[in-house]
Amino acid sequence: MHRSASVQRLLIYGLGGPIIALNLWLLYLLFRLFLHPITIVSIAAILAFLLNYPVKFFERVTLTRPRAVIIVLLVTLTLLVILGVTLVPMVIDQTIQLLNKIPDWLATSQANLEHIEALAQKRRLPLDLRVVSNQINANIQSLVQQLASAAVGFAGTVLSGVLDVILVVVLAFYMLLYGDRVWSGIFSLLPPYIRFPLSTSLRLNFHYFFLSQILLALFMVVSLTPVFLILKVPFALLFAILIGISQLIPFIGATLGIGLVTFLILLQNWWLATQVAVAAIIIQQIKDNLLGPKLLGDFIGVNPIWIFVAILMGFEIAGLLGTLVAVPIAGTIKGTFDAIKSGKEANNVT
Template sequence: MTGLEAKNIWSRLSSSSLVRFLLFVACGWASVQLLAYFESIIVIFAFAAIIAFLLSYPVKWLTRYIPHSVATILIFLISMTIIAGVTVTVGLTIISQGQQLIDSVTRFLDSLVPLSNQVEEFFRSRNIQIDLSVFEAQFRNQALSWLATSLTIFQGFITNFVTFIFIAVVAFFMLLDGGKLWELIMKAAPKQRRTHITKIVRKNFLGFFRGQLILTLFLTLSTFIVFTVLQVPFALILSVMVGVIDIIPGIGATLAVALVTLIVLSQSVWLALKVLVACIVLQQIQDNFISPRVMQGALNLNPVVVFFALLVGARVAGLLGIFISIPIAGVIVSLFEIDEMKAEVE
């Protein structure tokens, strides 16, 4: 590009367009800081909205036979009892197995020290100087840090009763009067677009979370059954790990299979191979038979857009951003009808 061409391009940029661009960047930065400042409040309301969304299905069905308020209270009490019971019983078992798993992985990493020394001796005998202690220490620290951090986060989640109560209360009132609140929000949109926007939000958010919940429950329960039959140690925490990581669209299932296989490898090579084959079979069943039916076009995004949304969501809102970034991207693409960002329909 010559100096004259650069000067012509610069001259086309008016001061007003530069101001708009700078204001857009400033608004984006301010929004990120605002999200970070109110992160705890946003997390409570976001998870409450997700619970209210999911419970709206049984409430809507039960409303055919009893009044809406009674149906809401009944479904809410039943669901909260189930969630609390499962969280306490399963959660305590997961914490116990998680601590045992950390000890097992620690012993396995300690057993690799003689092997690394043998590898170093093998290379030294061929006049190749190599020091594996640095890589060994980094790998050890990263593996143990990840397991310990994950267990701490889960333990803090199930023991934070105050946050759980806040989420439950907010979810109840959203379920009871959520329609009125949504109508209030929709008053900011043009009247002729309100129905269209409501359908898009319901399709992307409700369809996505409902589908992911079904897929997560299937993969968690099926892997737990298979791991129990194969007599895999720490079957419960490993199956929960597979189901939770699988929530990440696109790459979640692959990451879960690889991680669980590496963990089981510390117990037995043959057992790790059987776990790998079983997980691949279950993943194929989920991807080819269950996922197409439960998702039913809830999201129609290009894989590149999915990964971009995941990275942006993780950067802006951490774990919560990973959960809600995909349906938000689906709403934006559907609302503005950006066909280039949609997946190709075969």
């Protein structure tokens, strides 16, 4: 009897694994097929989630929810228009200038390598940088071709981006008005022992994560911009914003952004690149050791190894959007399972 139960259990596990893997694969294919609309809906949901806090504030001031939603959206659109008129043109202008300068910077780095190789030969040092020099030359030609082709599709990309922004704002508006009904309907399909811990964990993880990441990104931009201006870094505003945006990618984003900016400046001036790297790392340490723990706390509680695995899987499945939501989703899953486990243990004790 015991042997037959063991065989039955092995059959269940053996057949269940491939079935689960097949279902996950089908879900992945469906996700990739509808990636663009899913991305639009996800961004709108995140925006509505963040805007729901000021909406609740206005509701406490005896305003009805529709009026509070309209006020918050009008203020948000006003801020976006102000940024679009002031900051965005500056960033676009610096981006275009940077793209035009990169080939010259690569040529300068190639000349510097040739100079270093000549000095090494005079001192009879076994240093051969011809492979690196040829690779840089090939990168220059490839980059010029890519910039020329990218300029052709720039207008279409901008138009598509504007339409996506309009869709996101409209969806966020309706989510703020009717999102509670939708979420209540979805969660009502789940049994109570899953519904309550899942909804609580989802709300807390996304709340703390996105608010903290946005505040930390703003801190990096505001702190690095004057430092870069003092150091006379070319494209100071663009590089500061690049590092700040990369901060939205959890744990590794700021490091990747600092590394990219340092590399771009290194093509032109190695001493300036060293100063930029040191200044950015100091500010990053302040952010990670002083501000980060206070804003983030231990709300996730996921092992760092699993966090990196979640980020890699999120990027593979949904690109940049996947990296942004991978950590709060991982925290939500862990928080839900912990709550269910603790509830079962409490019931067993009683």
